[in-house]
Amino acid sequence: MTNTSGMAVRLDGLTKSFGAVRAVRGVDLDIAPGEVVALLGPNGAGKSTTIDMLLGLARPDHGSARIFGREPQAAVAEGLVGAMLQAGTILPDVTVGELVDLFGSLHKKPIPVEEALERAGIADLAKRPTNKLSGGQIQRVRFALAVVTDPELLVLDEPTVAMDVEARRSFWTTMHELTATGRTVLFATHYLAEADEYADRVVLMREGEIVADGTAAQIKSRVAGRSISMTLEHADLRRLAELPGVDEARHGRQGRVVLRCADSDLALRALLATYPDAVDIEVESVDLEEAFLALTSVGSTS
Numbered sequence: 001m002t003n004t005s006g007m008a009v010r011l012d013g014l015t016k017s018f019g020a021v022r023a024v025r026g027v028d029l030d031i032a033p034g035e036v037v038a039l040l041g042p043n044g045a046g047k048s049t050t051i052d053m054l055l056g057l058a059r060p061d062h063g064s065a066r067i068f069g070r071e072p073q074a075a076v077a078e079g080l081v082g083a084m085l086q087a088g089t090i091l092p093d094v095t096v097g098e099l100v101d102l103f104g105s106l107h108k109k110p111i112p113v114e115e116a117l118e119r120a121g122i123a124d125l126a127k128r129p130t131n132k133l134s135g136g137q138i139q140r141v142r143f144a145l146a147v148v149t150d151p152e153l154l155v156l157d158e159p160t161v162a163m164d165v166e167a168r169r170s171f172w173t174t175m176h177e178l179t180a181t182g183r184t185v186l187f188a189t190h191y192l193a194e195a196d197e198y199a200d201r202v203v204l205m206r207e208g209e210i211v212a213d214g215t216a217a218q219i220k221s222r223v224a225g226r227s228i229s230m231t232l233e234h235a236d237l238r239r240l241a242e243l244p245g246v247d248e249a250r251h252g253r254q255g256r257v258v259l260r261c262a263d264s265d266l267a268l269r270a271l272l273a274t275y276p277d278a279v280d281i282e283v284e285s286v287d288l289e290e291a292f293l294a295l296t297s298v299g300s301t302s
């Protein structure tokens with residue numbers, strides 16, 4: 001049996017430049033077995049370069065990447081890793097079934113082709129020539145190639161990029177079934193909702209560095225905590241802004257008053273003590289999009 005004890009992924013001081021471009025600047029990241037982690041960041045943040053180094057497709061200038069304690073190439077050769085990358089064409093002049101079979105046969109312990117196609121939701125495409133596929137279907141074939149080796153770790157670079165809403169939903173249903181069996185997943189995405197909904201943990205990158213790492217809820221709360229909105233007659237915004245835990249007070253929609261809070265619990269207690277006539281009170285988290293923009297925009301502090 002394969003020894004897969006220890007961290008599924010361990011990146012230690014990973015650094016890479018392309019000429020003057022410092023693409024990845026000292027990334028440390030541990031991913032435990034069974035975690036589903038989203039790598040989020042704006043264009044050029046260094047996500048693909050990090051993934052390439054993790055898979056042994058690019059050599060770091062400094063630092064190291066390990067998969068279950070092994071060098072990336074060794075882990076890939078052992079079939080411990082399944083990857084779905086954006087780049088790379090799919091072999092033409094074969095059927096989908098033949099392609100997945102060929103790919104599986106290069107590895108030690110492939111699952112049956114039918115099962116890989118089933119897991120990717122393309123059982124009906126087995127006999128389809130690979131040059132007769134839509135963009136979304138090609139993504140699913142890539143996914144079948146990633147799972148046919150029955151890997152412990154799946155690394156997916158923007159897996160749902162060419163899929164419509166329905167295809168995306170069914171893709172994630174399939175992923176859920178896989179992760180329920182304890183597989184580890186690292187996926188890069190631009191869809192914040194996907195990270196929010198499907199990842200146990202979100203790692204935000206900006207300019208080659210990790211700027212936030214936690215559950216989606218923790219990351220949201222990093223950005224100005226929460227907001228409290230209420231109906232309050234004759235509100236004095238200046239005094240409201242001075243309440244403990246409050247950063248800013250403003251008028252919101254439909255005559256409501258909104259407090260942006262660093263500490264919403266503290267602010268709520270102070271609000272109720274000072275303004276008993278505040279009614280219709282709602283406490284809301286900032287959404288991941290606000291947090292993403294705040295934490296990844298150049299010049300923001302983290």
Ligand SMILES: Nc1ncnc2c1ncn2[C@@H]1O[C@H](COP(=O)(O)OP(=O)(O)OP(=O)(O)O)[C@@H](O)[C@H]1O
Binds near residue numbers: 021044050
């Ligand atoms: N082969 C290369 N040669 C030169 N510069 C590169 C190369 N690969 C990446 N870069 C640069 O390194 C930086 C990080 O790029 P990378 O592709 O890792 O970011 P990313 O977060 O994956 O972006 P995207 O979301 O657009 O895919 C960018 O400034 C990019 O232009």
